[in-house]
Amino acid sequence: MNDGQSNDRPIIAFDSGIGGLTVLREARVLIPDRRFVYIADDAGFPYGDWEEEALKQRIVGLIDGFIGKYDPELVIIPCNTASTLVLEDLRRVFPSVPFVGTVPAIKPAAERTSSGLISVLATPGTVKRAYTRDLIQSFATKCHVRLVGSQSLARMAEMHMRGELIDDEAIRAEIAPCFYEKDGARTDIVVLACTHYPLLVNVFRRLAPWPVDWLDPAEAIARRALSLLTPNGTGVEPEHGDDIAVFTSGNPDFPTRRLLQGFGLATGVIA
Structure with a gap:
């Protein structure tokens, strides 16, 4: 109009x-x-x-x-x-x-990564979809992409935003598989492939074993x-x-x- x-x-x-x-x-x-x-x-x-x-x-x-x-x-x-x-x-x-x-921000992650090691933190449903694997095949064939499915983080994010206490160790266990090393390189980007997860990004940063770019697709x-x-x-x-x-x-x-x-x-x- x-x-x-x-x-x-x-x-x-x-x-x-x-x-x-x-x-x-x-x-x-x-x-x-x-x-x-x-x-x-x-x-x-x-x-x-x-x-x-x-x-x-x-x-x-x-x-x-x-x-x-x-x-x-x-x-x-x-x-x-x-x-x-x-x-x-x-x-x-x-x-x-x-x-x-x-959809998971795999294309921008592949364009930004320096190490070539990317993790996609998602729900189990998103991890198992052919759509997600097609994105990797289309845009990230030169990268090593690890898909990490969390059954609990969306619930934890809702609890966190409502002011409820969440256990650091429980969150650390959910994000730990995102961090890996290969041939002397480390994960440098984690794609937040669930819109609940940016609600916890400050907690993720605090608990991460090393700094990474947490890629939020909202913008x-x-x-x-x-x-x-x-x-x-x-x-x-x-x-x-x-x-x-x-x-x-x-x-x-x-x-x-x-x-x-x-x-x-x-x-x-x-x-």
């Missing part, structure tokens, strides 16, 4: 929990003239526990309902597990809606979303007071509501 009128159709950001807030934060910086609806499928969290076909049906059904309710201009899926599983299905089922997915996802939008033409940057958060459980707990308030999102909105 470029007629000087404000576009009230929102951008939806859909994630399994609160991990996608890392992407939402970047998107709101780059796209200040749009309204956002953040959707957390907390009733289905964590996605790593689901069978693929059941999860696929769940996500397509939920997105169908939210598209009908909000008529979004664009949908961001800031979730590697969901994107690598169901993004093509969503584009096929909803051809009139642009989708921006999230790249936001830039991709921006590239698909038509400018509003108003030149006015509205306040974000009308950005909302929706939880599929309908009942986010108090620490979560307080966290969302810190992100400037209206809370307690029931799906």
Whole structure:
């Protein structure tokens, strides 16, 4: 829309929990003239526990309902597990809606690495997807890429952001396989292939056996979303007071509501 009128159709950001807030934060910086609806499928969290076909049906059904309710201009899926599983299905089922997915940042990691040793820290679902291995085959054949699947880090990230105590040793054990040496070289980049993981990046830095570049895809996802939008033409940057958060459980707990308030999102909105 470029007629000087404000576009009230929102951008939806859909994630399994609160991990996608890392992407939402970047998107709101780059796209200040749009309204956002953040959707957390907390009733289905964590996605790593689901069978693929059941999860696929769940996500397509939920997105169908939210598209009908909000008529979004664009949908961001800031979730590697969901994107690598169901993004093509969503584009096929909803051809009139642009989708921006999230896939492991293997290409930029391969371009940046000095040692040639890269680790991809992801959920087990993302690790086992053919999509992830295809990315390695396409962009990182000259690198040694280690895939590290964590069953627990997404839960730990949610606990951490709610102010709950998490055990350093438990986190150290999850990230330890990312660090390896080969022919005198060391891992120098760890791809954060789950949008929950940047919520723990300061903890990762503190517990890492040596410094590495923790590659967060949030800014790249936001830039991709921006590239698909038509400018509003108003030149006015509205306040974000009308950005909302929706939880599929309908009942986010108090620490979560307080966290969302810190992100400037209206809370307690029931799906």
